[in-house]
Amino acid sequence: MAASSGLRDLEETEDGWIVLPPAPPKSGKPPRPPPRATATDAVNASPDEAFDPTPDVIVGRYLPLRRALRCDGLPRQIHDADVYGAHPGFLAAVYPPANDRSEWFFFVCRAQCQGGRRRAGPGAYRLGSEARLLGGAAYCHAFRYYEDEAEVGSASTKETEWRMDEYGDCRSAAAAFDMVVCKLYTARGGIVHTMLGVHEPASPSHRPDMNKPQVLVQLYLDSLNLGDPRRCRMHATADVFAAHPAVLTVAFPAANDRSEWFFAVHRRRRELEENDEDKARPRRAGPGAYVLVREGRVVNGNGGDIGYRRVFLYREDDATVRRVSRTEWWMEEYGFRKDFPHGELPSAKAPMDEDEELVVYKLYLKMLGHRR
Secondary structure, eight states: OHHHHHHHTSEEOTTSOEEOOOOOOOSSOOOOOOOOOOOHHHHTOOTTSOOOOOHHHIIIIIHHHHHTTOGGGSOTTEEEOOGGGSOHHHHHHHSOOSSTTOOEEEEEEEEOOSSSEEEETTEEEEEEEEEEEGGGTEEEEEEEEEESOSSTTOTTOEEEEEEEEEEEETTTTTSSEEEEEEEEEEOTTSHHHHHTTOOSSOOGGGOTTTTOOHHHHHHHHHHTTTTOTTTOOEEEOSOTTSSOHHHHHTTSOOSSTTOEEEEEEEEEHHHHHHHHHTTTSOEEOSSEEEEEEEEEEEEOTTOOEEEEEEEEEEEESOHHHHHHOSEEEEEEEEEEOTTSOGGGSOOOSSOOOTTEEEEEEEEEEEETTOOO
16 A cells, blocks of 8 residues: 555556656675777877877777777877868978978868779879788778879879878778778888988987978978969968968968968078068068068078078058957967978979068967967
8 A cells, every 4th residue: 555655655647657666775895987999099199209109099989989989098199181182281380290200191071082092182093902900890901192193094193292192990891971080101212202201220329300391391392383373272362461371371272171372482692581580570461460470490400500480460540450359360380491302392384583572371260369
């Protein structure tokens, strides 16, 4: 009877369901949750620690975490980028390498395609070899990059020094889109490989040129292809200070999915010398000015002056615009000094005048308060 009385006291919904009371709490402490299988060792690794994951770790650990959007367990050395949408040299210029061997790692969601070709920017990757991982559950495809491969059988097709290893999961390979990890690097002993400062042995005592101008070299190589949208996303302009950055960038496509624009300008040496003497002076551009935030020099292993990098913040003249705006424009200026290895790199098709120098600018938009 007591049980029947207890049931009559329970709440009953309109459709006949009976709502049971919550279970009484159990005595004692709750059990400790199992440890999370994340890549915290790679996430918390020091910047100087070498990042060299094995293929099994890439496929068995990082790929599942990325598919599950467990980004807190992913190493910062693996970037999200459209590897098949740009030249590998451009990706190397935009994203920092994962280690001192100049290797880049990317997560990319690629569409399935027939055969051993992967189109990428102004060329394509050709399959060189393949291997099975994890007992046949995963794969590794090794590719070589060929320029001017947009059309099969092009007479101007040429092999480059860029190499790529593509790691994927065989279980998801049959899907329309496949999440993979791409490892990008250069062939050993080539010009690009040497300019990136990758030498053997890896001991620092055997590497006198540890500070090779990687970004400057890549920006210089990109400037050689101005005017060809298939080979380069760097634009030629007479003056980046002629207008507001929003006005300047609206006429050109962004270089990548991070909304960054690159411009190459030939400037008079006398003008550059004046800017060096008065660095703190704001540079007028439309209804505002670029204010210098910081500056850095690039030197080689012998202390030679390779170039510089200056970071500017665009400041609007109108106080109301500054108050209500939620974004701010930033600009980076890259210059090439007397010890830059011009003689070791291809020369420009149209040589500059003797009193001119190449300067590369990068423009990008950030949320207010974000410092770079």
